[in-house]
Amino acid sequence: MKWNQLICPTRLGQENKKTQAFDHRSQFQRDYDRIIFSATFRRLQNKTQVFPLPGSIFVHNRLTHSLEVSSVGRSLGAMLSAELIKRKELDWELASDIREIIASACLAHDLGNPPFGHSGEYAIADFFQNHYGKKFQSIFTNEQWNDFIRYDGNANAFRLLSHQFIGRRPGGFSLTYSTLASVVKYPYESTKTNIQKFGFFQDQKETFMKIADTLGIEQKDGKYARHPLVYLVEAADDICYQVMDIEDAFKMTILSYERVEEFFLAFHLDEDSTPKTMKTLDTIKDKSEKVSYLRSITIGKLTNECFHQFMLHYDRIMNGDKVEPLINGIPQKSRKALDHILKITREEIYMHRDVVEIHIAGHKIITTLLDRFIRAQESPNTEHSRNMLSLIPKQYDINNPDTYKRTLAIVDHVSGMTDIYALELYRRMEGISVPTFY
Numbered sequence: 255m256k257w258n259q260l261i262c263p264t265r266l267g268q269e270n271k272k273t274q275a276f277d278h279r280s281q282f283q284r285d286y287d288r289i290i291f292s293a294t295f296r297r298l299q300n301k302t303q304v305f306p307l308p309g310s311i312f313v314h315n316r317l318t319h320s321l322e323v324s325s326v327g328r329s330l331g332a333m334l335s336a337e338l339i340k341r342k343e344l345d346w347e348l349a350s351d352i353r354e355i356i357a358s359a360c361l362a363h364d365l366g367n368p369p370f371g372h373s374g375e376y377a378i379a380d381f382f383q384n385h386y387g388k389k390f391q392s393i394f395t396n397e398q399w400n401d402f403i404r405y406d407g408n409a410n411a412f413r414l415l416s417h418q419f420i421g422r423r424p425g426g427f428s429l430t431y432s433t434l435a436s437v438v439k440y441p442y443e444s445t446k447t448n449i450q451k452f453g454f455f456q457d458q459k460e461t462f463m464k465i466a467d468t469l470g471i472e473q474k475d476g477k478y479a480r481h482p483l484v485y486l487v488e489a490a491d492d493i494c495y496q497v498m499d500i501e502d503a504f505k506m507t508i509l510s511y512e513r514v515e516e517f518f519l520a521f522h523l524d525e526d527s528t529p530k531t532m533k534t535l536d537t538i539k540d541k542s543e544k545v546s547y548l549r550s551i552t553i554g555k556l557t558n559e560c561f562h563q564f565m566l567h568y569d570r571i572m573n574g575d576k577v578e579p580l581i582n583g584i585p586q587k588s589r590k591a592l593d594h595i596l597k598i599t600r601e602e603i604y605m606h607r608d609v610v611e612i613h614i615a616g617h618k619i620i621t622t623l624l625d626r627f628i629r630a631q632e633s634p635n636t637e638h639s640r641n642m643l644s645l646i647p648k649q650y651d652i653n654n655p656d657t658y659k660r661t662l663a664i665v666d667h668v669s670g671m672t673d674i675y676a677l678e679l680y681r682r683m684e685g686i687s688v689p690t691f692y
Contacts, residue, residue: 267425282354300672327360359436366410370616472574479574
């Protein structure tokens with residue numbers, strides 16, 4: 255794969271439109287701005303990352319997580335830009351675009367996540383596997399059926415960014431091909447892999463193929479390779495969520511300061527900088543600030559180590575060969591420290607009562623909402639169904655003659671809800687909370 259082809263300013267839906275010259279913003283900076291100013295991005299502030307959305311204690315949500323991932327991604331992009339200029343593989347202008355592409359893709363990487371974190375994905379898949387949605391198995395093609403029973407927020411992110419919803423412009427967000435390709439972490443359809451994750455629904459298959467072919471992305475064994483920048487987007491995400499969950503657990507008093515300090519210092523012991531690190535810690539009296547400092551130097555270390563892995567496998571990545579996530583190859587000391595954090599995260603954070611209760615409640619809420627809307631769509635002439643369907647915004651094509659597309663439109667509506675809105679709508683439907691009448 256060649257960078258001159260991989261970095262492409264062509265916009266989806268505007269292929270025949272001449273690219274205008276902007277003296278203050280590149281096409282890829284415009285991608286970043288379109289995402290960050292969008293309503294879809296703002297809704298991430300009310301979507302769960304791990305812990306329930308805040309009461310008196312502010313923990314990460316999908317929006318703050320995405321901003322942090324974008325910050326780390328921009329750093330990784332700056333490293334790659336400098337290296338490519340040094341190698342004379344790209345001139346300065348194109349190399350600098352890499353920072354903006356990665357930052358934009360990082361901002362967008364979680365846009366497709368439904369309410370209630372990963373439990374929302376499981377709930378949608380379960381609805382079609384084991385509940386009323388199972389009836390569609392005999393209606394959909396095998397490929398379409400897989401889209402639902404293996405529902406994935408990554409594929410939904412690509413759909414949100416590229417699909418033309420009713421009343422919207424062609425090309426969805428009308429982002430550049432390069433930014434869109436850098437969002438697709440799993441560049442294959444739901445039937446092309448034995449793992450749960452996939453990158454695009456059947457409805458967006460042709461769109462992805464057009465983008466990939468234009469960018470010259472390699473195909474091997476019937477699958478497209480990743481756009482090389484996906485590896486850096488993935489690394490930024492891996493670094494942030496694996497480190498930030500520990501900081502949130504401290505704020506929620508699930509983990510003591512002493513344990514958090516131990517977890518983070520394990521990345522830095524026996525280094526030349528250790529005395530300086532300990533001296534800095536001694537000068538900080540506030541424990542929250544100590545955790546922030548330890549978190550920041552750990553993110554910096556992991557960022558450098560992941561970039562080293564990218565360059566170590568650079569030729570294979572550019573050849574389209576499959577490469578493990580960069581964070582899997584970091585040096586043994588960091589890997590051991592990170593594995594310990596992951597073990598604690600699984601056992602004490604993800605299984606914490608507050609988190610488990612959100613998973614259970616979210617599953618029930620999403621299952622109920624899907625059931626009510628789909629039943630209403632199938633019998634649209636009753637008064638109750640008309641009332642239900644009137645709640646669905648006009649941008650969703652629930653009257654499409656194609657059953658697959660109608661069903662996908664209803665899932666679009668439910669997956670696009672915030673946690674708070676989904677909870678409130680569920681309560682009203684169940685008669686738990688009703689509007690005040692005057």
